[in-house]
Amino acid sequence: MPEGSGEMKNALEIAMEKASRLGSLSQEEGRQLRIQELASKGEALARKYLAGVPVRDVDIDLEKYGASDQQTIKASLVKGLAEGLDIRTLDTLDRVVYAIQHFTGETAVAENLTALFAQYQVELQKAREENETRLKELKRKELELLGISGSAVEPAIESCQQWIEINDRLTNDYQNRLTAITHQLEQSLLSE
Amino acid sequence: MKVVGDFYAYLWPGLTMRDMQMYGNNANSYVLANALPGGKHVLVDPGMVTNEARQNCLERLIAGMKDDGLNIEDVGLIINTHAHPDHYGASEEIRKRSGCQVAIGKDEDDFLKMMGGELATVVKQMGFDFPELKADFYLSEGELRLGQNLVAEIVSTPGHSKGHISVYWPESRVFMGGDLIFYGSTGRVDIPGGSAQQLKDSIEKVAKLDIEYMLTGHQYGSPGILEGKDLIVRNYEAIRRGIFPYL
Numbered sequence: 198m199p200e201g202s203g204e205m206k207n208a209l210e211i212a213m214e215k216a217s218r219l220g221s222l223s224q225e226e227g228r229q230l231r232i233q234e235l236a237s238k239g240e241a242l243a244r245k246y247l248a249g250v251p252v253r254d255v256d257i258d259l260e261k262y263g264a265s266d267q268q269t270i271k272a273s274l275v276k277g278l279a280e281g282l283d284i285r286t287l288d289t290l291d292r293v294v295y296a297i298q299h300f301t302g303e304t305a306v307a308e309n310l311t312a313l314f315a316q317y318q319v320e321l322q323k324a325r326e327e328n329e330t331r332l333k334e335l336k337r338k339e340l341e342l343l344g345i346s347g348s349a350v351e352p353a354i355e356s357c358q359q360w361i362e363i364n365d366r367l368t369n370d371y372q373n374r375l376t377a378i379t380h381q382l383e384q385s386l387l388s389e
Numbered sequence: 390m391k392v393v394g395d396f397y398a399y400l401w402p403g404l405t406m407r408d409m410q411m412y413g414n415n416a417n418s419y420v421l422a423n424a425l426p427g428g429k430h431v432l433v434d435p436g437m438v439t440n441e442a443r444q445n446c447l448e449r450l451i452a453g454m455k456d457d458g459l460n461i462e463d464v465g466l467i468i469n470t471h472a473h474p475d476h477y478g479a480s481e482e483i484r485k486r487s488g489c490q491v492a493i494g495k496d497e498d499d500f501l502k503m504m505g506g507e508l509a510t511v512v513k514q515m516g517f518d519f520p521e522l523k524a525d526f527y528l529s530e531g532e533l534r535l536g537q538n539l540v541a542e543i544v545s546t547p548g549h550s551k552g553h554i555s556v557y558w559p560e561s562r563v564f565m566g567g568d569l570i571f572y573g574s575t576g577r578v579d580i581p582g583g584s585a586q587q588l589k590d591s592i593e594k595v596a597k598l599d600i601e602y603m604l605t606g607h608q609y610g611s612p613g614i615l616e617g618k619d620l621i622v623r624n625y626e627a628i629r630r631g632i633f634p635y636l
Contacts (some may be wrong), residue, residue: 340526343490344425345466349531349543351495356525 235266235376236273243277247323256337260302271300272313272386279379282310284317284371306382313378317371324355332357391457392602392614395422399453401436401446403591403608413442416476418450419565421558422459424535429465429489431535433556433565434606437478438520447479464489466535468528470523470567471550472497473580476606478520494545495527496552500582510598524601528554544589546595548588549576560612562601569595572611572624575632585636597623 242255255274259267276389278293298307336352354360392398393401401415404406404519421431436575437446451461464487469477472493480491493501530545533556542557546562549568556565566574570592603615603624 336526340490343465344429344536345490345526345534347532347534347540349528349533350492351527351529353498353524354524356523 201278212302231266232366233297235262239273239275240277242270242274243281244279246274247379249295252296255300256358269357272383274300275302275386276379276383277380279375282375284314284375285368287314287318290314293364301382301386303344303382306378309378313371314375317367320367320371321364325360328363329354332360335359362366390453392419392604393563394561395417395424396558396561396602396604397418397454397457397459398604399436399615400608401614406611408608408609409515409610410444412444414607415439415444415446416567417604417608419604420457420459420464420614421535421539422457424539425465426536429463430459430462430463431466431468432464432483432489433468434470434476434567435467435479437475438482438573440475441574447482450479462487466499467491468521468554469493469497470555470565470606472501472519473523473550473568474517474519476567477522480522481520484543490525491522493522493524493530494552494554494614495529495584496547497550497554498522498524498527498552500551507510517573528552541584542579544560544595544598546591548578548584548586548591550580551582551584553591557598557600560597560601563604564598564600564602565604566595566606568606569606570624571607571609571630572613572615573621573627574609574611575636578636583607587634592625596622631633 221294226264238258239253242258244385247251248256262270276298278296281289282293283289288378296308298304332354333352335358337350338352340346340352390398393437397420399418399420401411403414415436418436419433421433422428429497433446433459440446442541454461461483464483466588467480467483467489469480469492471477483489484491495533501519501522502579505521529542531543533543534539535541540559542559544555544557546553546555546566546569553567555567555569557563558565564589570576570587575588575592577583578588599618600621601616603620603621605613605615607613615624
């Protein structure tokens, strides 16, 4: 289509142009493109699994690829699974840990993740116990200033700014540790 | 509309089948005006923001309050009788507008955490939406002092839900019972956390209070407010005879 003809390119023409450019890719560019495709596949599989698809179905998808490609997909799959973890909730932990162990054969990482979550819960509880009385008293005083008091009132420390800050610090620290573990796993899979 | 003294009621339409179909479900809301310093109001059960019938419940509450010369921005405290969305749903939206404190029973907060956590996906698939609620404090059986001289009794009334509370104002003999008891019926007990025996026990406990105005959580085909001790006592008797055996 001539430049400046003012006509819109249709989808087929755009696709053909892109396809024709592919032919001129260098070997390295082609390799990178393939890695990107496989990584996208891994991310998509992670999303499917997190949405509830059984591990067996993910295996079936993976088996369509050769051993080397599978490794690339698995690295991104594990990264996607790890991104489904949130240190604040145990809701997805068992399912994700099971899948990581299944797809990588790594039992140590799975154990590390489980231990990290348990440690976070212990630390959080400890921080709560250490601060609870003081923060409740602060909240009680705040409520009294607003004219609210009495034996029926039990302050919720979750609403205290000080608790939110303590909680955020601890959570960020553990979330970073979680990211470090999963990043290390992803790198080791890519280097295999 | 004014009930008595500084107590106001905002009843969700539901007296007839036609009303129930047209307006859908939402809780009755009650206000005790100027209960807190600075002319701040206490709002019990704000209801939903919007409901399944696409009714703008919150706007209706705001308009009703405005008709009575009360502003939503002047709400200083929301008390939620329990953690069902048709009662507490608009709490956080009202907090945004007024900066008010929000309270609920402790067990209800635990229930909400469960609904928002491990059960969130299942609950959403079933078509229920549990809006977020961040309680500033929990209420349990005991005395709630407001401002200089107002005293309310928080009555633990489980049955419809595990941590259901009611608010009794002894000086005015006003009782706000959420979904404990209605005119001729009671709250349902088939929702998780519900218990028929606890509901019966809670009603018997409340029946010992000196109540002149029973402000209920819904108008399910019957008036939302029962006025007069005789009527209230007759209502207990009718429920004991007609409802208790089937709970």
